[in-house]
Amino acid sequence: MDILGRLIELQTAADAEHAKLTSLDGPEHAAQRQSWFTAAATIQAAITEHAQENGLNRFDLEAAVKKAARHPSDDG
Template identity: 50%
Template sequence: MDIPDDLIALERAAEEQRARLAGLDGEEYEAQRRAWRQAATAVQAAITDHATASGEPRYKVEMAVKRAARHGDEDPAE
């Protein structure tokens, strides 16, 4: 399955936002959580759009995006 680079970049951006939650609390945590949720919502919408346009099952597109985003890279949460 051919996964566009922009989908991979969106997934990586969402994971980076999630990783930034570590060690935060209070208002800083809530602000970062909102940033992560916005990034996660954007990637989910883009995955749905790509699946619809390509005719591929959405879950397969999502799994391919996640694999491609993590391939060869360390988990940003570590």
């Protein structure tokens, strides 16, 4: 898998963890919030590292990854 594919995969996982929060409350919500926080921190670190290693604008890369993860094109 290429790096962009891996970043998209990480972003999709973080989004999925966040979506699980809506149906929870109490201790379950707190535990799920931690799972989401961990997934979000992982994608943020991966984006930052990739941007630094490749001389890319970190914010532009993040926007591109989120767009690709949340609105995948039908043409692959």
